[in-house]
Amino acid sequence: MPGNQRPSQSDIFPEGSPAKMSWGKGEGSMDFEFSQEQEKFRRDVKDFLEGEMKQGTFKPSCDAWIQGFSPEFTKKVAQRGWIGLTWPEEYGGQGRSHMDRLILTEEMLRYGAPAACHWFADRQIGSAVLRYGTEEQKRDMLPKIIAGEAYVGLGLSEPEAGSDLASLQTKATEDGDDYIIDGQKMWTSCGVFMNYIYLLARTDSEAAKHRGISEFIFETDLPGITITPTIDITGSTAWAEVFFDGVRIFGNQLIGEKNRGFYQVVNQLDYERAGLERLMGNYPLFEAIVQFTKETHRNGKPLAQEPLIRQKLARLQTEFEVGRLLTYRVVLVMEEGRAPNVEAAMAKTYSTAFEQHLASISMEILGLYGQLLGESKWAPILGMAPHSYLGATGYSLQAGTSEVLRNIVALRGLGLPAS
Amino acid sequence: MARDFLMDKYPKALVREMEADENGYSPELWREMAELGWMGLVLPEEYGGSGMSFLDLTVLLEETGRACLSGPLFSTVVLGALPILAAGSDDQKQQYLPGIASGQTIFTFALTEASAGYDAGSVAVKAIADGDDYLINGVKLFVPDAHVADYLLCVARTGESTQIENGITVFIVDAKSQGLSYTPLKTMSGDKLSEVTFNQVRVPVANILGEPDKGWEIVRKIIEQAAVAKCCFAIGAMQQALDITVEYAKERKQYDRPIGSFQIIQHYCADMAIDIDGSRFTTYQAAWRLNEGLPSTKEVAIAKAWMSEALGRVTPLAHQIHGAIGSTIDHDLQFYTRYGKAAELSFGDGDYYREIIAREMGLS
Numbered sequence: 001m002p003g004n005q006r007p008s009q010s011d012i013f014p015e016g017s018p019a020k021m022s023w024g025k026g027e028g029s030m031d032f033e034f035s036q037e038q039e040k041f042r043r044d045v046k047d048f049l050e051g052e053m054k055q056g057t058f059k060p061s062c063d064a065w066i067q068g069f070s071p072e073f074t075k076k077v078a079q080r081g082w083i084g085l086t087w088p089e090e091y092g093g094q095g096r097s098h099m100d101r102l103i104l105t106e107e108m109l110r111y112g113a114p115a116a117c118h119w120f121a122d123r124q125i126g127s128a129v130l131r132y133g134t135e136e137q138k139r140d141m142l143p144k145i146i147a148g149e150a151y152v153g154l155g156l157s158e159p160e161a162g163s164d165l166a167s168l169q170t171k172a173t174e175d176g177d178d179y180i181i182d183g184q185k186m187w188t189s190c191g192v193f194m195n196y197i198y199l200l201a202r203t204d205s206e207a208a209k210h211r212g213i214s215e216f217i218f219e220t221d222l223p224g225i226t227i228t229p230t231i232d233i234t235g236s237t238a239w240a241e242v243f244f245d246g247v248r249i250f251g252n253q254l255i256g257e258k259n260r261g262f263y264q265v266v267n268q269l270d271y272e273r274a275g276l277e278r279l280m281g282n283y284p285l286f287e288a289i290v291q292f293t294k295e296t297h298r299n300g301k302p303l304a305q306e307p308l309i310r311q312k313l314a315r316l317q318t319e320f321e322v323g324r325l326l327t328y329r330v331v332l333v334m335e336e337g338r339a340p341n342v343e344a345a346m347a348k349t350y351s352t353a354f355e356q357h358l359a360s361i362s363m364e365i366l367g368l369y370g371q372l373l374g375e376s377k378w379a380p381i382l383g384m385a386p387h388s389y390l391g392a393t394g395y396s397l398q399a400g401t402s403e404v405l406r407n408i409v410a411l412r413g414l415g416l417p418a419s
Numbered sequence: 420m421a422r423d424f425l426m427d428k429y430p431k432a433l434v435r436e437m438e439a440d441e442n443g444y445s446p447e448l449w450r451e452m453a454e455l456g457w458m459g460l461v462l463p464e465e466y467g468g469s470g471m472s473f474l475d476l477t478v479l480l481e482e483t484g485r486a487c488l489s490g491p492l493f494s495t496v497v498l499g500a501l502p503i504l505a506a507g508s509d510d511q512k513q514q515y516l517p518g519i520a521s522g523q524t525i526f527t528f529a530l531t532e533a534s535a536g537y538d539a540g541s542v543a544v545k546a547i548a549d550g551d552d553y554l555i556n557g558v559k560l561f562v563p564d565a566h567v568a569d570y571l572l573c574v575a576r577t578g579e580s581t582q583i584e585n586g587i588t589v590f591i592v593d594a595k596s597q598g599l600s601y602t603p604l605k606t607m608s609g610d611k612l613s614e615v616t617f618n619q620v621r622v623p624v625a626n627i628l629g630e631p632d633k634g635w636e637i638v639r640k641i642i643e644q645a646a647v648a649k650c651c652f653a654i655g656a657m658q659q660a661l662d663i664t665v666e667y668a669k670e671r672k673q674y675d676r677p678i679g680s681f682q683i684i685q686h687y688c689a690d691m692a693i694d695i696d697g698s699r700f701t702t703y704q705a706a707w708r709l710n711e712g713l714p715s716t717k718e719v720a721i722a723k724a725w726m727s728e729a730l731g732r733v734t735p736l737a738h739q740i741h742g743a744i745g746s747t748i749d750h751d752l753q754f755y756t757r758y759g760k761a762a763e764l765s766f767g768d769g770d771y772y773r774e775i776i777a778r779e780m781g782l783s
Contacts, residue, residue, distance in 0.1 A: 162742050164673035187743055233746045233753040298534070308770060360731060368535040368561050368764050376605035377614065378533075378560065386607040393738040393756065394746040401742070403683055 038103055045107040048080065053111065060112030060284040062388050065105075065277045067238040068114025069193045071148070077115065078148030083122050087130060091142040098334045102276065102327075109280035116238070120190050121145040121152040124271040125198050128215070132256030132264050141196075141217060152217070153194030154272075155185040155242060156265070163404050165200070166209045166262055170244060172201035172216065179203075179216070179254070181224075181247040187398075191240025192229050194220055204259050214261040218253045233390045267339055272399045274330045274344040279323040279351035281395070282358055282388045286316065288381040289362045296380075303365070312361045316354075323351040342413035345405035352395035352402065359388040421479050424455065425486035431751050434609065437489050441603075442567050443611035444490025453522025458496055462504060466512065467520035473501075473644070473710040477651045477703070484655025484762070487754045489609035491525045491564035497648045498563070498641060499526020502572060502589070506629040506637045511591065515570065527568040528641060529559040529592075529615055537642055537767050539584040539635050544617060546575035546588060551624055553577070553590065555617040563765075565613040566601045568594045572641075573617070578632045589634040591626040608761035609754075643719045644709060645766040650702040650726045653762040657695045657730060660737040660755040664688065668740055678740070687736045694729035701725050717779040720772040727769030730759050 034042070052058060057073060077083055085101045087093025108115050122145065129141050144150035161168040170183025181201060188197070197220050204212030220227070224247035229237035256264045290313060293303040303309050326347040333340040362385040363370040374383025396402040410416045428448055437443055452458065461476050462468025476496065483492065500519045503511055503526075518524030534541045544557030555575050565571060571592045578586030592599070598618040606612055629637050665688055668679030678684050705722040708715040734756040738745045745752040763769070777783070 157743070160672075162673060164675075167673070231748040233748060233756070235748065299540075356735065363760070363764075364768065364770060367768055367770075368531065371606045371608065371610075371612075371761055371764055373605045373607055377602060378604060389760070390607065390753070390756070393735065393753075394743060396739060397743050397746070401739070403681075403739075 034103070038100065041100060042103045042107060045082075045104055046111075048076075049107060049111040049113055052076070052113070058112075058114050059382075060287075061114075061382075062112060062282040062285050062384055063236075063238070063391060064112045064114050064116065064284075065109060065119050065281060066116055066189065067236050068112075069116045069190075070114035071117055071151075073114050074117040074148040074151075077118065078146060081146075083118050083148055084126050084142060084146040085122075087126055087142060087146070091130075091138055092146040093126075093142070098331045099328075102331045106276050106280065109276055110283050112284035116190060117151045117193055118145065118148055119277075120154055121150055121196075123275060124154075124268045125152045125217070127271055128198070128255065128264070128268045129217070131267065132215070134252070136252065137217075137255065150196050151190055151194045152196045152198055153188045153190040153220070153240070153242070155188050155197045155199040157187040158183070158185055163401055165265075166213065168200060168202060168213065170199070170201045171205070172199075172203050172214060172249075174203070174251075175248070177251040179249050179251065181216075181244040181249060183244050185242045185244075186230065186239075188227075188240045188242050189238070191227060191242060192237050196220060197242065200261055200265060203261075207259060210262045212259055213265075214258050215255040215264055216249060216253050217255055218249045222247050222249070224248075233393060234387050236391075266341075269400065270340050270344045273348040273405070274327070274334070274340055276324070276327050276351075278348045278395070279320070279327055279354055282355050282384070282392075285362055285381070285384040285388050286320070286358055288384055289313075289358075289365055292381055293365060309365060312365065316358055316361055319354045319357060323347070323354045326350055342409055345400070345408040346413070348400065349396075349402045349405045349409070355388075355395050356392040359385065359392040363389050421457075421482040422485065424451075425482055425488060429486045429488055431487075431754065434487050434489070434754060438609045443564070443609065444567070449490065449522055452492065453520075456520075457492065458500070458522050459516075459520025461496070462500055462516050462520050466516035468516070474703075474706055477647065477706045480648050480651035481655040481658075484652035484657075484758075485659040487609065487656065487758045489611070489758075491527065491567055493645075493648060493652070494527040494564040494568065495519055495525050497645050498528035499570065499572065501644055502528075502628060502637055502641050503591075505640065506589075510625075511628065515591070518569075524570065525564065525568045526570050526572065527562055527564045528645075529562045529565065529571045529573045530638065530641075531561045532557070532559055535560065537771060539587060539638075542574055542576050542587055544573070544575045546573075546577045546590060546622070548577070549621070552621045553588075553624070553627075555590065555592070555620045555622060557617050559615045559617070561604070561612045561765075562615045564611055565594070565615050566603060566611060570594055571615070572628065573622075574634065574638050580632075584635040586632050587635045587638065588631045589628040589637050590622045591628055592620060592622050596620045596622070606761065608757040610758075610761045610765075642766055643705075643715060646719050646723045646772075647702060647705050647709060649762040649765050650698065650705070650722050653726050653730055653759050654695065654699050654702060656755040656759040656762070657691075657698065657733045660734060660752060660759075661688065661691045661695060663751065664691070664737045664740050671742075684740055687740055691733045691736050694733050698722070698726045698729045716775065720775040720779065723767055724769050724772035724776060727763050727772070730763050734759055 081094050082104055084093040085096045086098055089095045126145055129137055158168050172179040172181050199216045200213055202212050203214040224245040226243040228241045230239045231237055293309050296303050330340045330343045330347050333343050366385050369380050370385050372379035373386055411418055456469045459468030460471050464470050503515050532543055546553040546555045571594055573590045573592045575588055576586055577588040580586045598620040600616045602614040604612045668684050669677055671678050701722040705715055705718040708718050737752055741752055744750055
């Protein structure tokens with residue numbers, strides 16, 4: 001480079017490099033600040049959430065994005081135009097950036113707001129319909145989601161099809177213009193609340209397994225559908241088993257191309273993995289445990305002054321900051337119009353490990369008190385710590401196990417040879 | 420034999436039932452365990468026991484961990500029988516030990532208070548002399564099985580001294596004494612812990628275990644034995660978690676092959692085995708030293724500190740290998756996670772013991 005010419009970002013970070021960071025200003029500059037508009041938007045979201053908390057609409061809780069079902073709250077979010085924020089205005093969206101959605105969801109998570117009714121539809125179903133749906137499907141489905149009226153459950157996993165999703169067996173058999181659905185889904189997110197289901201089903205049993213799968217979206221109040229809540233290790237029922245017994249749906253409820261569903265869903269999975277919910281699902285616990293150490297005294301001084309406690313919390317804060325930036329990077333890739341396949345895999349693998357660490361450290365800090373559940377007298381911080389400790393067992397499994405995600409980073413990101 | 424008995428008589432369906440049960444144990448099973456001699460295992464034959472050693476007890480305790488046995492066996496034997504055997508007068512041994520051996524008497528130990536510490540400085544509940552008695556006032560927390568116990572060994576402060584460990588006395592308190600009240604604490608495991616409030620609870624001088632003001636040495640020994648006992652329980656729980664995980668990894672197929680054929684799963688299982696064996700041998704070492712009457716402070720600390728670390732890796736890996744099914748309440752795996760964690764917290768956690776190790780290393 002010429003002697004006194006500052007290297008440009010392109011010199012240091014080649015095109016497409018994940019290290020190119022800029023979310024406030026335009027291309028070609030590294031900038032870790034948000035724009036005034038973005039800061040104002042963040043403030044608007046915070047003001048809304050703080051107002052709702054003051055009114056008693058909700059209390060901050062962990063995993064509220066997946067377990068906090070509140071149609072009333074979802075309606076209020078919808079009224080502000082905050083569902084489908086990035087979708088085109090012609091369908092009722094706001095046409096805003098992925099970064100704006102990240103700011104919105106970051107604050108929802110920070111405050112532990114009960115967004116589960118609309119989270120899944122907003123996060124990944126809308127984009128699936130936008131990408132692969134017909135004009136009719138877009139005009140039908142997107143406004144309903146945006147209005148906070150469509151709660152869409154995710155029908156992907158089955159008892160024998162977890163990581164190996166392509167092995168799914170739920171069938172969609174053509175019958176005239178219709179399809180007949182038979183089979184079983186499990187771990188259906190939003191399963192207990194949904195009024196629509198996004199379903200991945202087999203439409204060709206003769207083809208190779210990846211090539212015989214199709215995507216559908218349809219209402220769930222149909223004959224032949226049975227929903228059984230799944231009780232998880234924390235005692236909550238965020239997921240459900242869904243049984244399909246001769247369920248008739250319309251042909252125009254197929255999304256995209258028949259038998260191309262697996263290739264269509266792969267992109268959706270990137271969205272599912274991409275968000276800050278993988279890092280901040282338990283942010284209320286993080287704030288609560290820090291506050292706890294400031295307010296709780298031992299041997300005449302706050303826990304927050306004990307070196308061991310300070311080290312543990314400082315580690316957590318450092319790890320959190322790393323996870324935040326890894327997730328922001330995913331959004332930058334999305335803003336460039338690229339599929340964040342590797343970047344989302346990296347961010348989720350990292351972030352869920354942070355959440356597990358947060359729960360573990362919180363339990364260490366609480367000692368004997370950490371085992372007391374929320375309803376128990378003497379339970380500190382509303383019993384969030386044992387709840388998160390137990391719930392954390394699933395974070396590195398949901399939406400792609402950390403093993404599968406590391407494979408993506410290794411094979412697709414680093415070009416390591418497959419076996 | 421213990422394993423066969425518990426596998427047969429204490430299936431996971433009963434574990435679930437006992438979690439929901441207010442008492443937390445089955446009287447019928449308790450009687451059967453007494454008939455097998457479990458409560459009197461380490462008690463001399465003159466008191467109706469089998470005269471076996473603390474080491475023999477650790478084998479039994481490990482099996483209770485595999486089975487996730489709840490109920491007052493640990494409290495009665497480790498927290499009641501052992502201290503009375505070690506420090507009780509002949510009259511006290513004669514009065515309490517036969518009842519323990521026969522299964523008729525349940526004991527527990529009330530040490531921790533709101534400060535949740537296991538050091539002498541954390542004892543603030545007071546016992547004041549009143550004629551031939553003492554009056555105990557204060558609140559104990561996290562007392563196991565207090566709500567079903569016949570007697571509690573209560574640790575109270577009877578004198579002040581510049582040496583914080585002086586002035587502590589252990590009392591044998593009748594659980595039905597006037598002034599005692601119990602509030603259950605809802606915990607994440609099957610452990611039935613209580614808040615126990617002492618309101619002018621009268622205890623005769625004859626019920627002091629050992630000598631007045633000199634009880635801390637008894638307490639210290641109880642903590643060491645209890646810590647090793649909890650390690651044994653955790654080893655059993657972790658081993659069972661590994662065993663069912665290996666079986667699952669052999670059977671569960673994804674991508675047309677058993678998941679146990681993937682190298683990372685194999686490495687996870689190997690790591691679990693290494694952690695569990697490390698926990699096993701450090702625990703056996705501590706148990707052996709306690710059994711021999713040798714100084715054991717450092718070895719107990721290493722056993723419990725390591726158990727705490729091992730558990731923090733073993734149960735998450737078991738969950739990771741099981742996939743989502745292991746995170747449902749219907750699956751057995753969550754028992755080992757919850758009960759193992761409770762064992763980790765009980766009688767000193769990793770931070771507590773690493774501090775002791777640091778002192779033993781001469782780092783103070």
